[in-house]
Structure formats: C-alpha cells, structure tokens
Amino acid sequence: MTERVLIKNLAALEDGPVTVSGWVDTVRDQKKVQFVVLRDESGAVQLVNPRTTDADGVVVADEPATTISGLSQGSFITITGELKHDERVKLGGIEVKLASIEVLSHAIPETPIAPDSSLDKRMDWRFLDLRNPKQNLIFRIQTTFEHALRTYWIDNDFIELHTPKLMASASESRAELFEVEYFDTKAYLAQSPQFFKQMAQSAGFGKIFEVGPAFRADPSFTSRHATEFTSIDSEISWIDSHEDVMKLHEDLMVAGFTAVKAKHGDEIKALFDVEIAVPTTPFPRIPLAEAKQIVKERGYEVPRDDDDMDPEGERQIAAYVKETYGHEFVFLTDYASSIRPFYHMRHEGDSSLTNSYDLIFNGTEISTGAQREHRVDVLIEQMKDKGMEQEELEFYLDFFRYGAPSHGGFGMGLARVLMLMLHQTSIREVTYLFRGPTRLLP
Amino acid sequence: MTERVLIKNLAALEDGPVTVSGWVDTVRDQKKVQFVVLRDESGAVQLVNPRTTDADGVVVADEPATTISGLSQGSFITITGELKHDERVKLGGIEVKLASIEVLSHAIPETPIAPDSSLDKRMDWRFLDLRNPKQNLIFRIQTTFEHALRTYWIDNDFIELHTPKLMASASESRAELFEVEYFDTKAYLAQSPQFFKQMAQSAGFGKIFEVGPAFRADPSFTSRHATEFTSIDSEISWIDSHEDVMKLHEDLMVAGFTAVKAKHGDEIKALFDVEIAVPTTPFPRIPLAEAKQIVKERGYEVPRDDDDMDPEGERQIAAYVKETYGHEFVFLTDYASSIRPFYHMRHEGDSSLTNSYDLIFNGTEISTGAQREHRVDVLIEQMKDKGMEQEELEFYLDFFRYGAPSHGGFGMGLARVLMLMLHQTSIREVTYLFRGPTRLLP
CATH class of the missing domain: 3.30.930.10 (Bira Bifunctional Protein; Domain 2)
Structure with missing residues (x-):
C-alpha cells in the first residue's frame, strides 16, 4: 500500500517529508516556479516546485520540472516532498515542496466536461x-x-x-x-x-x-x-x-x-x-x-x-x-x-x-x-x-x-x-x- | 405495538403477569390440562392451561380452553398469563399459565413440510x-x-x-x-x-x-x-x-x-x-x-x-x-x-x-x-x-x-x-x- 497521507490530515502534521497521492486539479507552469493543485478524496493541497537555474540564471530542464510541465489535469500521481505550513498559502495554509513525482496514469488533456456543463453531459462523464x-x-x-x-x-x-x-x-x-x-x-x-x-x-x-x-x-x-x-x-x-x-x-x-x-x-x-x-x-x-x-x-x-x-x-x-x-x-x-x-x-x-x-x-x-x-x-x-x-x-x-x-x-x-x-x-x-x-x- | 416480551427474555423475569406473541408449535390437548409450545423469533416457551371442572368433576368448555382446542400449528397468537419458574419444565425451566388468548390468524392445519422433507420441498415452502x-x-x-x-x-x-x-x-x-x-x-x-x-x-x-x-x-x-x-x-x-x-x-x-x-x-x-x-x-x-x-x-x-x-x-x-x-x-x-x-x-x-x-x-x-x-x-x-x-x-x-x-x-x-x-x-x-x-x- 502506498504510505500516503490523506490531504485532509496534512494540516495537523509538522513540517517535514510527506507522501501524498491524488489527481492533478490544475498546473500553473511559471518561469521560476511551478504550482500543482493536487486533489484526493479528502481535499486539495498546493504543490510547489521552484525551477532550477544554471550559473547564468537560465532555467534548467530537470526533474521534477519536466514531469510537471507534462502533467495534464486528471492524471493520477504520487508525490513526495517537504510539507511546509505557510499562512500566505490560500489553500489551507500549507504547501508541499516537491521532491519527486510518480505518474500512475496520464489523463487525456482535453476534459470533456466543465463546471457549467449540463446535467445530462455530466452524467455522460x-x-x-x-x-x-x-x-x-x-x-x-x-x-x-x-x-x-x-x-x-x-x-x-x-x-x-x-x-x-x-x-x-x-x-x-x-x-x-x-x-x-x-x-x-x-x-x-x-x-x-x-x-x-x-x-x-x-x-x-x-x-x-x-x-x-x-x-x-x-x-x-x-x-x-x-x-x-x-x-x-x-x-x-x-x-x-x-x-x-x-x-x-x-x-x-x-x-x-x-x-x-x-x-x-x-x-x-x-x-x-x-x-x-x-x-x-x-x-x-x-x-x-x-x-x-x-x-x-x-x-x-x-x-x-x-x-x-x-x-x-x-x-x-x-x-x-x-x-x-x-x-x-x-x-x-x-x-x-x-x-x-x-x-x-x-x-x-x-x-x-x-x-x-x-x-x-x-x-x-x-x-x-x-x-x-x-x-x-x-x-x-x-x-x-x-x-x-x-x-x-x-x-x-x-x-x-x-x-x-x-x-x-x-x-x-x-x-x-x-x-x-x-x-x-x-x-x-x-x-x-x-x-x-x-x-x-x- | 403489542407490549410483548421476547421469549428469550422471559427466564430473566420474576414470576408475574406477561404478554407473549408468537406462533403455535405444538398443542397437547389433554383431559385435565392443555399444553401449548409457543415460538417466536427468539425461542420457545410452554404455555399451560389446567381445565376447569364443574362440581361433578366434569370438564367445562370454557375459555381459553375452547380456543386452545381449536389451535392449529402455525397459528399466530398473543397470550397473557402468569409466568412461573419451575425447574421441572424441560423447556427452559419456565412456563406461562394462560389467562387469555388472541388469535391473530388461524393456520391451515395440514403442514405441507416435515423436518425430513427434501430440500426442494422445503424451498417450495x-x-x-x-x-x-x-x-x-x-x-x-x-x-x-x-x-x-x-x-x-x-x-x-x-x-x-x-x-x-x-x-x-x-x-x-x-x-x-x-x-x-x-x-x-x-x-x-x-x-x-x-x-x-x-x-x-x-x-x-x-x-x-x-x-x-x-x-x-x-x-x-x-x-x-x-x-x-x-x-x-x-x-x-x-x-x-x-x-x-x-x-x-x-x-x-x-x-x-x-x-x-x-x-x-x-x-x-x-x-x-x-x-x-x-x-x-x-x-x-x-x-x-x-x-x-x-x-x-x-x-x-x-x-x-x-x-x-x-x-x-x-x-x-x-x-x-x-x-x-x-x-x-x-x-x-x-x-x-x-x-x-x-x-x-x-x-x-x-x-x-x-x-x-x-x-x-x-x-x-x-x-x-x-x-x-x-x-x-x-x-x-x-x-x-x-x-x-x-x-x-x-x-x-x-x-x-x-x-x-x-x-x-x-x-x-x-x-x-x-x-x-x-x-x-x-x-x-x-x-x-x-x-x-x-x-x-x-
């Protein structure tokens, strides 16, 4: 069994290493830092990955950055990282600084329904x-x-x-x-x-x-x-x-x-x-x-x-x-x-x-x-x-x-x-x- | 709701008036005394009714004796009577001396299955x-x-x-x-x-x-x-x-x-x-x-x-x-x-x-x-x-x-x-x- 922590239980933990599993809700792939909102059956948490830069200040295509850039919404992943409490984070006052990602399955990037889809369409999916x-x-x-x-x-x-x-x-x-x-x-x-x-x-x-x-x-x-x-x-x-x-x-x-x-x-x-x-x-x-x-x-x-x-x-x-x-x-x-x-x-x-x-x-x-x-x-x-x-x-x-x-x-x-x-x-x-x-x- | 006592709970009660509901398992209609074994979802208990005799010692056709004589196996009844602990009673060391019987429904007297009926026959019934x-x-x-x-x-x-x-x-x-x-x-x-x-x-x-x-x-x-x-x-x-x-x-x-x-x-x-x-x-x-x-x-x-x-x-x-x-x-x-x-x-x-x-x-x-x-x-x-x-x-x-x-x-x-x-x-x-x-x- 993956020794994951349920997202709802993260806030009660002290800062330190954690493993979390779930699916990708959103990815914000910025120049200097990447953010992923990860969701499981209990809640959502922000994952963060500051990009590595070389001596000249140029962003390096390393891991887990490359994997994050390729993540589609709905992909199921298990991550390890450092839990950090930070009041400034809107989503629950915590975030996890990413160390590694395992992608269990990649989702098709095009999501067939949106929050405003009709009930019938939502039932199709x-x-x-x-x-x-x-x-x-x-x-x-x-x-x-x-x-x-x-x-x-x-x-x-x-x-x-x-x-x-x-x-x-x-x-x-x-x-x-x-x-x-x-x-x-x-x-x-x-x-x-x-x-x-x-x-x-x-x-x-x-x-x-x-x-x-x-x-x-x-x-x-x-x-x-x-x-x-x-x-x-x-x-x-x-x-x-x-x-x-x-x-x-x-x-x-x-x-x-x-x-x-x-x-x-x-x-x-x-x-x-x-x-x-x-x-x-x-x-x-x-x-x-x-x-x-x-x-x-x-x-x-x-x-x-x-x-x-x-x-x-x-x-x-x-x-x-x-x-x-x-x-x-x-x-x-x-x-x-x-x-x-x-x-x-x-x-x-x-x-x-x-x-x-x-x-x-x-x-x-x-x-x-x-x-x-x-x-x-x-x-x-x-x-x-x-x-x-x-x-x-x-x-x-x-x-x-x-x-x-x-x-x-x-x-x-x-x-x-x-x-x-x-x-x-x-x-x-x-x-x-x-x-x-x-x-x-x- | 009928204020019945479950039969399994009778033994723990003190002697006194009780109401019990269930179905008739057996009737032994003897000259001087009638016995009924009553069953509910929790167990079985013996009911007893000494017949009334007139001044000449002749049995009187009174109640509940007449009702008991007409009881068929499987009929559902509610009875009231006096609970009595008596070690000599094989069935759990208790019996209930009948005061009154209400018959909820009379069963057809002929029972279509017996303990030794085939599984298929038992499934029919x-x-x-x-x-x-x-x-x-x-x-x-x-x-x-x-x-x-x-x-x-x-x-x-x-x-x-x-x-x-x-x-x-x-x-x-x-x-x-x-x-x-x-x-x-x-x-x-x-x-x-x-x-x-x-x-x-x-x-x-x-x-x-x-x-x-x-x-x-x-x-x-x-x-x-x-x-x-x-x-x-x-x-x-x-x-x-x-x-x-x-x-x-x-x-x-x-x-x-x-x-x-x-x-x-x-x-x-x-x-x-x-x-x-x-x-x-x-x-x-x-x-x-x-x-x-x-x-x-x-x-x-x-x-x-x-x-x-x-x-x-x-x-x-x-x-x-x-x-x-x-x-x-x-x-x-x-x-x-x-x-x-x-x-x-x-x-x-x-x-x-x-x-x-x-x-x-x-x-x-x-x-x-x-x-x-x-x-x-x-x-x-x-x-x-x-x-x-x-x-x-x-x-x-x-x-x-x-x-x-x-x-x-x-x-x-x-x-x-x-x-x-x-x-x-x-x-x-x-x-x-x-x-x-x-x-x-x-």
Missing part, C-alpha cells in the same frame, strides 16, 4: 463529475446515513434480508414491469421487496430490513423517477396499526439525520449552503382528507378525480406544516382504499380508508408505509375488489394461509431523501449512476 | 422452513456478519456504493448474461459490479464497498451456484499489488468471524455443532503453481488442460493447509493470465501470470480478488489478447483514459461464506429465497 468535492460529499453522506439506519436496526435486533430481484410474477401491478429472458421462460424484475419482506413476517423473523435495488419500467422523465433505484425497506410484526410503523420510521430518520449532521454538517453548510436540521419527534401527522382541506383553504384545489394528493398539494401541505409546526417532515395518513394497493389494511368499520401513510419531506413524498392485511380471507376480498387475478399470487396468499402476525412497514427511496436533504433538484445528482428510459450508460 | 430455529439463526448470523464488515469499512472511511444492475453491455463476458426488455432496446443484468466499482477509483473515491445482488444465467445445478446471489465487493486505490487487497480481505474476515463468534458462537455450537474459529492473520498464501505441485504430491493430479484448479484440488490444498498451518483459509495467488479476466494486472516481467488470488475457505472458493490494470494502453492490449471487442467497452476504457490510480479489490459470495461457516452442503440452505434455472418461486 459521471466518473469525472464525481471528482468534484460536492459530488464526492454526497456519497459520503449517503454512506453515513445508511450506516446510521443499519446501526439502529442492528441495535434493535432486526434481521437483514436480501430478497430476490428475479420473480415469477409481478410484485404489485403488471404495469411498469421489466421482463427478463429466463432460460425457457420469463422472469420479472422486482418492483419492490414487498411480498418477500411480508414473507419474513410469516416466517417469524419479527423485524427485518433491506437496502437494495428496485426496478420500474416507468417511461417518465421527471426529476424524481428512475428505472432503477435504491429502496430502503423495513417491516415489523405485532403492530397495532400504521402508527407503530410511523414511530419506527421517524426514529430511523432521526438516527440518520443525527449522524449526517454530526459527521458532515459543516461540510454540507460550506458546499451546499444547507443547514441540516435533525427532526424532532413525533413528526406531525395529518389525515389525507384533512390535508386536502387545509390545502384548499390555502387556495389550492388538487386537480384530481381520485382521492390522492398531487405534487403541488404535497408542497402546499409541507409549507403549511413548516409554518405551523416548524417541521420539514409530515406524515399524511389514512389514504383512500381506492388509491392504495390491495395489501394495505383497511379501517375497521370504514373500508374506504386504509391504515397507511406517505412521508413528505421538504414538500416531496419520500416513502409509503402501511399496516398490511394479514387475514387471508380479507386479503382475497381486497384482491377481488381491485380486479386482480388471484391465480398468479397464490404463492403470496400461502404466506397468510399458514398463519401470520399483524405487521406493517414502509419502503423509502434513498435518492429522494438525499435530494431533498441537500436541496438538489433531481435524483440524478445523488444517484451514483442514474438509470432512466434513455440512459443505460455508463 | 420456504416461509414455513424458516420458522425452524436453525434457519432463523442463519439469517441472524448473516446480519451480524454483514454488519461487522460494514462497520470495518465505515471505521476505515470507505464509501458505500449502489451500482446499477441494469447495464447496456456485458460486465465480463457475453456468456451467462440475462437479457432485459428495456423500452425500445435491450439491457443486461450485471454479473458483478466490477466496472462500476473500478469507476469509483477513477472518480477519486479511494475506498469503496457494495453489498448487492449479482446475476448469472448459469444453467448449472451445483450446490454452489445460483442465478442470483448476494455479492460482497470492495475496491481500494493506491495499492502496490494484490497483497494489499489480501490484507484488507483477511482483516474483513476476522472482523466478521469475531462478531459472529461473540454474538452467536454458543447457539451455533448448539444448533449446528460447529465451533466458530476466528482466523489468525496473515492467512497462508500459496502461489497456484506451488499449490498444484503440493496437491500432486498428495496423489491428486488436477484433470484440467488449463492452468486452473478444480473443486477437488481446492479441497486437497485446503486439507494440506489445515494439516500444516491449522488454518481454514488459504489465498491461492498468481493465477495464469489465460484463465483470468482481461482487467487483472499481469506480473511485471511475466505476462503469463496475474496479480490475483482466490480465497479458499474450508476447501471451497469463496472469492476472487486482484490488482486491476489501470494503464489504458496495457488494458487494451489485454482485451485484444482475450479476443474481446473493444467497441462495446469504450465507456469502460474511458474510466482509464482520463486518469486512474493503481487499484484492486475482490468480490465474494455471501452465501458461500455462510454455507462453509456453518458446514452446510448447499447455498440453498443459507439463501433467503434461492434462484436457480428452474426456481423462481416463491
């Missing part, structure tokens, strides 16, 4: 785009956020699942389903781990979680949709209602935001100009019917024939919650059965409503949760009610025929959380490699 | 199979193992990736590739995150990991292969050789095994009769050519024309390592270029060998690792050498044209590790829902 400190920070935030959730789950005895993404039938609806050539038959890509995380409840696992890919053959091009996305799922047994799921959900969000603020709060403020707020619990909860009334009173009539919200309605109710409770999150609850999947449990005594919720964060839906119907006879009724074919889902119904506890859970889009946390306008910005109807590369 | 304490323990071990790895990665500043599983082209070879109908075109399912984890190195991420699904359209039916499996991947920059990757790899295995032994060692001993051994470092390393010589001297000639090992050879070398070093792991190193992918770096000065390794655990290969070729001109040469089409992989070559550090990493099959750790004979036993050429259900 995502590996270069990701060298940007802002983009790098996004994935360190993602790492911290996920680990905080996982640590919460582990501390609370949840079992981690890896459910199959290849299925014999649709997980929720036949629409937006990717079809796979599977030997002599067809398979489908899982749109969510829904059925299989419910299976864990019948299996007596009690509490489970999964973080994995989900696939939707969704031909839309909005800033919030992708054909492949990372879904965060959790499911728990022995709940009384969706209220228990919301309690779990808000505890997880608090764990995630607390960790992100503690580890990256200052960097996020510096690079994104966003102050991370750890939400207080309980999050506000508003039944959907009431939310629509509130939005209407604010002058916005949701232009839908069904009982659902629309994106503008979500923004309006979020604005109301922010004004009224100072909260960035709100659970909209008790959605109509007509717009919820067949497996959502319906209200006892009013089958037109479900024990379900959406979680809205900064004005956009990031998650759907619900108590599930665990009584097989009711479940079959609800399937019929939705006009679904029972035959294809016999394997799923079996999970309940042989006993199941009351249970519920949620699925949450990781990229949406990050997008809204960092005030980004598209999930493309916070997805390592976005997949959409016309994007499969790189 | 996997959710019932998983109610078995052994099967449940496997997934708690998996959870602990993964979390230990992730904690190691997080503590060492790795970035977690979610690379796309939908690709425009093959990741390694055109063989064994699943094809997806993707709007007006075709996509392929990723056989590994290989190209995209290498992309992170060019992106300057430094150190990354991913745990996610990988897909192989492999028509074989061995105990070690699946069409979908969970791949554990890690990749690091600035390495000197594959030795640096092996160091990371063995540290991760130690972290995983240490956590599993600490948390589940006793249960594993009790249920699997396996003593978990935390491996010592460094793991033995044997160049492949030497390993084949050792195996030959033991009387086994690997019946292959290429320079590879075969499964029996792996068992033999593992036996040798166990006898000689008392170690369950061995790195076989320096595989021939002819049997390694084009992106493995070759020896400086001997291009017939690669900077690569396989990790063998208890006689079976669980992982392949290597230093990658980061010099684009050499990489293109090696592609040509393998007779590959450059055109389709231009997007991959770009990762290196614009600069890349030296780097390497490994991919490891999670199920293989668990199978060998627990001395199981098939990855089907340790996969939540196995996928093979003829299995897509449940």
Whole structure:
C-alpha cells in the first residue's frame, strides 16, 4: 500500500517529508516556479516546485520540472516532498515542496466536461463529475446515513434480508414491469421487496430490513423517477396499526439525520449552503382528507378525480406544516382504499380508508408505509375488489394461509431523501449512476 | 405495538403477569390440562392451561380452553398469563399459565413440510422452513456478519456504493448474461459490479464497498451456484499489488468471524455443532503453481488442460493447509493470465501470470480478488489478447483514459461464506429465497 497521507490530515502534521497521492486539479507552469493543485478524496493541497537555474540564471530542464510541465489535469500521481505550513498559502495554509513525482496514469488533456456543463453531459462523464468535492460529499453522506439506519436496526435486533430481484410474477401491478429472458421462460424484475419482506413476517423473523435495488419500467422523465433505484425497506410484526410503523420510521430518520449532521454538517453548510436540521419527534401527522382541506383553504384545489394528493398539494401541505409546526417532515395518513394497493389494511368499520401513510419531506413524498392485511380471507376480498387475478399470487396468499402476525412497514427511496436533504433538484445528482428510459450508460 | 416480551427474555423475569406473541408449535390437548409450545423469533416457551371442572368433576368448555382446542400449528397468537419458574419444565425451566388468548390468524392445519422433507420441498415452502430455529439463526448470523464488515469499512472511511444492475453491455463476458426488455432496446443484468466499482477509483473515491445482488444465467445445478446471489465487493486505490487487497480481505474476515463468534458462537455450537474459529492473520498464501505441485504430491493430479484448479484440488490444498498451518483459509495467488479476466494486472516481467488470488475457505472458493490494470494502453492490449471487442467497452476504457490510480479489490459470495461457516452442503440452505434455472418461486 502506498504510505500516503490523506490531504485532509496534512494540516495537523509538522513540517517535514510527506507522501501524498491524488489527481492533478490544475498546473500553473511559471518561469521560476511551478504550482500543482493536487486533489484526493479528502481535499486539495498546493504543490510547489521552484525551477532550477544554471550559473547564468537560465532555467534548467530537470526533474521534477519536466514531469510537471507534462502533467495534464486528471492524471493520477504520487508525490513526495517537504510539507511546509505557510499562512500566505490560500489553500489551507500549507504547501508541499516537491521532491519527486510518480505518474500512475496520464489523463487525456482535453476534459470533456466543465463546471457549467449540463446535467445530462455530466452524467455522460459521471466518473469525472464525481471528482468534484460536492459530488464526492454526497456519497459520503449517503454512506453515513445508511450506516446510521443499519446501526439502529442492528441495535434493535432486526434481521437483514436480501430478497430476490428475479420473480415469477409481478410484485404489485403488471404495469411498469421489466421482463427478463429466463432460460425457457420469463422472469420479472422486482418492483419492490414487498411480498418477500411480508414473507419474513410469516416466517417469524419479527423485524427485518433491506437496502437494495428496485426496478420500474416507468417511461417518465421527471426529476424524481428512475428505472432503477435504491429502496430502503423495513417491516415489523405485532403492530397495532400504521402508527407503530410511523414511530419506527421517524426514529430511523432521526438516527440518520443525527449522524449526517454530526459527521458532515459543516461540510454540507460550506458546499451546499444547507443547514441540516435533525427532526424532532413525533413528526406531525395529518389525515389525507384533512390535508386536502387545509390545502384548499390555502387556495389550492388538487386537480384530481381520485382521492390522492398531487405534487403541488404535497408542497402546499409541507409549507403549511413548516409554518405551523416548524417541521420539514409530515406524515399524511389514512389514504383512500381506492388509491392504495390491495395489501394495505383497511379501517375497521370504514373500508374506504386504509391504515397507511406517505412521508413528505421538504414538500416531496419520500416513502409509503402501511399496516398490511394479514387475514387471508380479507386479503382475497381486497384482491377481488381491485380486479386482480388471484391465480398468479397464490404463492403470496400461502404466506397468510399458514398463519401470520399483524405487521406493517414502509419502503423509502434513498435518492429522494438525499435530494431533498441537500436541496438538489433531481435524483440524478445523488444517484451514483442514474438509470432512466434513455440512459443505460455508463 | 403489542407490549410483548421476547421469549428469550422471559427466564430473566420474576414470576408475574406477561404478554407473549408468537406462533403455535405444538398443542397437547389433554383431559385435565392443555399444553401449548409457543415460538417466536427468539425461542420457545410452554404455555399451560389446567381445565376447569364443574362440581361433578366434569370438564367445562370454557375459555381459553375452547380456543386452545381449536389451535392449529402455525397459528399466530398473543397470550397473557402468569409466568412461573419451575425447574421441572424441560423447556427452559419456565412456563406461562394462560389467562387469555388472541388469535391473530388461524393456520391451515395440514403442514405441507416435515423436518425430513427434501430440500426442494422445503424451498417450495420456504416461509414455513424458516420458522425452524436453525434457519432463523442463519439469517441472524448473516446480519451480524454483514454488519461487522460494514462497520470495518465505515471505521476505515470507505464509501458505500449502489451500482446499477441494469447495464447496456456485458460486465465480463457475453456468456451467462440475462437479457432485459428495456423500452425500445435491450439491457443486461450485471454479473458483478466490477466496472462500476473500478469507476469509483477513477472518480477519486479511494475506498469503496457494495453489498448487492449479482446475476448469472448459469444453467448449472451445483450446490454452489445460483442465478442470483448476494455479492460482497470492495475496491481500494493506491495499492502496490494484490497483497494489499489480501490484507484488507483477511482483516474483513476476522472482523466478521469475531462478531459472529461473540454474538452467536454458543447457539451455533448448539444448533449446528460447529465451533466458530476466528482466523489468525496473515492467512497462508500459496502461489497456484506451488499449490498444484503440493496437491500432486498428495496423489491428486488436477484433470484440467488449463492452468486452473478444480473443486477437488481446492479441497486437497485446503486439507494440506489445515494439516500444516491449522488454518481454514488459504489465498491461492498468481493465477495464469489465460484463465483470468482481461482487467487483472499481469506480473511485471511475466505476462503469463496475474496479480490475483482466490480465497479458499474450508476447501471451497469463496472469492476472487486482484490488482486491476489501470494503464489504458496495457488494458487494451489485454482485451485484444482475450479476443474481446473493444467497441462495446469504450465507456469502460474511458474510466482509464482520463486518469486512474493503481487499484484492486475482490468480490465474494455471501452465501458461500455462510454455507462453509456453518458446514452446510448447499447455498440453498443459507439463501433467503434461492434462484436457480428452474426456481423462481416463491
């Protein structure tokens, strides 16, 4: 292993010899002195090389000067030199006087993207785009956020699942389903781990979680949709209602935001100009019917024939919650059965409503949760009610025929959380490699 | 939330009222007293209900007796009762005298599988199979193992990736590739995150990991292969050789095994009769050519024309390592270029060998690792050498044209590790829902 010092750790070292590795950000090749800004995953540092002159004061073509002159942006190098603290150096008050350079790989000098390139162009060259400190920070935030959730789950005895993404039938609806050539038959890509995380409840696992890919053959091009996305799922047994799921959900969000603020709060403020707020619990909860009334009173009539919200309605109710409770999150609850999947449990005594919720964060839906119907006879009724074919889902119904506890859970889009946390306008910005109807590369 | 006590926590409680939830394991409905063994994710406990008799000594059909008589195996119930410690009770020295029962769902009385059912039959009814304490323990071990790895990665500043599983082209070879109908075109399912984890190195991420699904359209039916499996991947920059990757790899295995032994060692001993051994470092390393010589001297000639090992050879070398070093792991190193992918770096000065390794655990290969070729001109040469089409992989070559550090990493099959750790004979036993050429259900 190259015994390099991470650039962020240089400032804490005393003056003396160091080895640093990274890629060339800029080269200023002046007559009497050469400057290189070197970048690694942790930061940037200035390297300096005063040119050698001969007895007549003429610059000599020696090393490392010649190598520096030939360096292109993006080339990966390992250097040794003398670290020197110097307040006059703008970049962190340190510089490294070069002794030697090893070039691991020379980059093509022409860089295909610039800071002002379009998002689409940046996605074409995502590996270069990701060298940007802002983009790098996004994935360190993602790492911290996920680990905080996982640590919460582990501390609370949840079992981690890896459910199959290849299925014999649709997980929720036949629409937006990717079809796979599977030997002599067809398979489908899982749109969510829904059925299989419910299976864990019948299996007596009690509490489970999964973080994995989900696939939707969704031909839309909005800033919030992708054909492949990372879904965060959790499911728990022995709940009384969706209220228990919301309690779990808000505890997880608090764990995630607390960790992100503690580890990256200052960097996020510096690079994104966003102050991370750890939400207080309980999050506000508003039944959907009431939310629509509130939005209407604010002058916005949701232009839908069904009982659902629309994106503008979500923004309006979020604005109301922010004004009224100072909260960035709100659970909209008790959605109509007509717009919820067949497996959502319906209200006892009013089958037109479900024990379900959406979680809205900064004005956009990031998650759907619900108590599930665990009584097989009711479940079959609800399937019929939705006009679904029972035959294809016999394997799923079996999970309940042989006993199941009351249970519920949620699925949450990781990229949406990050997008809204960092005030980004598209999930493309916070997805390592976005997949959409016309994007499969790189 | 039902305020239930987990069964494993009952023994530590004093005698008194408790609520427990779980599923019915057995019912013994005797004349004067009824016994139920109730199971949850943490254990099993005996419930007892002395029948009520009238003045004439005749048993009365009261509650909860009538409900108990109607209980089928697998029904999920919540009970309240009086906990009583009693040494005479074989099942943990405690029992609960029933006061009331709530039946959440009645199971069909006929159980389709028995303890001696075939593996294939058990997979048909996997959710019932998983109610078995052994099967449940496997997934708690998996959870602990993964979390230990992730904690190691997080503590060492790795970035977690979610690379796309939908690709425009093959990741390694055109063989064994699943094809997806993707709007007006075709996509392929990723056989590994290989190209995209290498992309992170060019992106300057430094150190990354991913745990996610990988897909192989492999028509074989061995105990070690699946069409979908969970791949554990890690990749690091600035390495000197594959030795640096092996160091990371063995540290991760130690972290995983240490956590599993600490948390589940006793249960594993009790249920699997396996003593978990935390491996010592460094793991033995044997160049492949030497390993084949050792195996030959033991009387086994690997019946292959290429320079590879075969499964029996792996068992033999593992036996040798166990006898000689008392170690369950061995790195076989320096595989021939002819049997390694084009992106493995070759020896400086001997291009017939690669900077690569396989990790063998208890006689079976669980992982392949290597230093990658980061010099684009050499990489293109090696592609040509393998007779590959450059055109389709231009997007991959770009990762290196614009600069890349030296780097390497490994991919490891999670199920293989668990199978060998627990001395199981098939990855089907340790996969939540196995996928093979003829299995897509449940």
